[in-house]
Amino acid sequence: MTAPNITWIAEDPVSRHVLEVAEKLADTSTTLLITGESGTGKDQLARWIHERGPRRDAPLLKIDCASLPAELVESELFGHERGAFTGAVARKPGRLELAQEGTIVLDEVAALAPGMQAKLLRVLEERTFERLGGTETLRMEARLMALTNTDMAKAVESGRFRNDLFFRLNVLAIYVPPLRERRADIVSLAKHFLQRLAPVHGRAEASFDADSLAMLQAYAWPGNVRELKNTVEHALVFGEKPSLSPRDFPEIVRTAGNERGITGMLRSLEDLEREAIKLTLEATHYKIGQAADMLGISRKTLLEKRKKYGLI
Ligand SMILES: Nc1ncnc2c1ncn2[C@@H]1O[C@H](COP(=O)(O)OP(=O)(O)OP(=O)(O)O)[C@@H](O)[C@H]1O
Ligand SMILES: [Mg+2]
Numbered sequence: 001m002t003a004p005n006i007t008w009i010a011e012d013p014v015s016r017h018v019l020e021v022a023e024k025l026a027d028t029s030t031t032l033l034i035t036g037e038s039g040t041g042k043d044q045l046a047r048w049i050h051e052r053g054p055r056r057d058a059p060l061l062k063i064d065c066a067s068l069p070a071e072l073v074e075s076e077l078f079g080h081e082r083g084a085f086t087g088a089v090a091r092k093p094g095r096l097e098l099a100q101e102g103t104i105v106l107d108e109v110a111a112l113a114p115g116m117q118a119k120l121l122r123v124l125e126e127r128t129f130e131r132l133g134g135t136e137t138l139r140m141e142a143r144l145m146a147l148t149n150t151d152m153a154k155a156v157e158s159g160r161f162r163n164d165l166f167f168r169l170n171v172l173a174i175y176v177p178p179l180r181e182r183r184a185d186i187v188s189l190a191k192h193f194l195q196r197l198a199p200v201h202g203r204a205e206a207s208f209d210a211d212s213l214a215m216l217q218a219y220a221w222p223g224n225v226r227e228l229k230n231t232v233e234h235a236l237v238f239g240e241k242p243s244l245s246p247r248d249f250p251e252i253v254r255t256a257g258n259e260r261g262i263t264g265m266l267r268s269l270e271d272l273e274r275e276a277i278k279l280t281l282e283a284t285h286y287k288i289g290q291a292a293d294m295l296g297i298s299r300k301t302l303l304e305k306r307k308k309y310g311l312i
Contacts, residue, residue: 004051008044009192012184014177018045021174026053031124032145033109033169035152036176039226042147043107045176050103055143058102061095065116066108073116075132077104084133096129099142109169110150110161121165144169151278154311157286179221179228180271186217189225193232201236209243216249219256220271274309277302281311 010019025032026049034042043062050060063076075084079094095104106112112120123129127140146169155161179185190208198206208216212235221227231253239248246254277295284290292302306312 004048004056006044006047006051007192008041008048009185009188011188012182014182015185018174018176022049023052025049025172025174028172029143030172031143031169032171033152033173034145034147034176035173036149037178037224038149039224040176040178041225042149042176043105045174046103046105046145046147049145055102058100058142059098060103060105061099062105062107063095064107066111070113070116073112074119078129078131080132081134084131088133091131094131096123096140096142097131097138101141102143104142104144106144106146108148108150109146110148110152110155114162117162117165121162121168124165124168151311153282154286179224183217186221186228187213189228190216190232193229194236197233197236201233203236203239205242206236206239207243209245212244212246212249215246215253219253273305274311277305277309278311281306
């Protein structure tokens with residue numbers, strides 16, 4: 001049995017809760033939907049869950065639905081027979097087959113083309129599939145994890161994503177909150193990345209000074225954990241002394257830190273407003289008139305804010 005090697009730093013009670021839920025989900029084979037803003041750690045969590053479950057000795061294979069053309073998603077997932085299409089010179093097994101009893105991760109599942117959505121639904125219902133151009137029926141043994149940073153309810157509402165497929169994927173769901181909602185993680189994550197990245201940059205002796213830690217804690221991290229990781233790397237590359245100080249960090253992080261009080265507050269107010277609008281839209285099933293009434297603003301203002309916050 002392989003020992004887990006993926007760590008998921010969880011210092012904040014919010015992330016500890018995520019990890020407790022994840023631990024329970026690791027033992028099941030049920031389809032899992034992992035949602036959360038970009039950079040929050042969805043990929044990392046999918047691997048963490050895979051490594052802690054009974055499928056840990058089988059592969060975890062991933063397909064990025066957003067970056068691959070639709071035809072490629074299909075042949076990557078199901079595989080193809082020789083001659084299935086121009087250029088298919090030999091039989092190629094798909095990831096679903098190669099994953100065996102492991103895990104298939106569909107990254108950015110909201111980007112699946114309509115045709116693929118229908119095919120995936122069938123596979124999930126029947127647990128069987130065929131290679132492209134093939135007639136042999138194969139069983140799906142792998143567990144499926146779908147990841148997305150898109151609001152799926154909204155994608156369903158606007159007709160971009162099939163409702164029936166959403167229900168199939170959403171049997172078990174786990175939401176990874178943005179870093180700004182679990183601030184107690186910031187220092188632990190920063191130290192974790194420092195420890196891992198410092199030797200890579202020949203800076204094994206590097207540490208954060210007190211001001212830089214305070215600055216990291218004050219920043220809003222719109223790019224979440226990925227942004228924090230990049231920031232630590234930036235400081236390692238630009239810092240010259242063993243002790244990293246605020247001037248070694250990217251300007252955006254530094255500036256927010258200098259104007260700490262005001263910038264921090266403005267950001268969190270905006271966050272609150274965005275959250276209120278998002279929840280109201282969801283509660284009213286995106287009925288603009290009703291949502292505007294509940295929020296006590298005009299339709300026009302709501303539409304403007306919805307656009308501003310990317311809630312379309
Ligand atoms: N809790 C954590 N502990 C340690 N490392 C983490 C944690 N969360 C995220 N990371 C690291 O942060 C980076 C971003 O995480 P990841 O790629 O999992 O984000 P994501 O949610 O999949 O983003 P996207 O939606 O853009 O694909 C990765 O390098 C990952 O290893
Ligand atoms: Mg990802």
